[in-house]
Amino acid sequence: MFCLVNDHGDAKFTNFCVFPKSGPEGTTFVIDLSFRTVNGTGTGTFTFNVIDPKNQSSGDLYWFEEKKPGVYPERIQFQTITIPTCDPSKGRNNLFLF
Numbered sequence: 001m002f003c004l005v006n007d008h009g010d011a012k013f014t015n016f017c018v019f020p021k022s023g024p025e026g027t028t029f030v031i032d033l034s035f036r037t038v039n040g041t042g043t044g045t046f047t048f049n050v051i052d053p054k055n056q057s058s059g060d061l062y063w064f065e066e067k068k069p070g071v072y073p074e075r076i077q078f079q080t081i082t083i084p085t086c087d088p089s090k091g092r093n094n095l096f097l098f
Helices: none
Strands: 012-019 028-037 044-051 057-064 070-082 094-097
Touching: 044 070, 057 070
Parallel strands: none
Antiparallel strands: 012 028, 028 070, 044 057, 070 094
């Protein structure tokens, strides 16, 4: 199966927020967003990169199929966890579950 291409895609965010704004390890965060398209879209992605207070980061891609003209709300959840066996002096010790 092939992904359709739309060279005139014009999606624009109409809403974007994350809640809660902060939280301890183990918190589930929700990304609440909406986008609008007049011409429709082809298949696409949202790319998320999360950076914690210790400047450690993780990210993921959220794929969506082609969209007809309209407004589309999306909610994406992720949870932070600590890996207890990880030594922070040797690299990343937090994980974000999308």
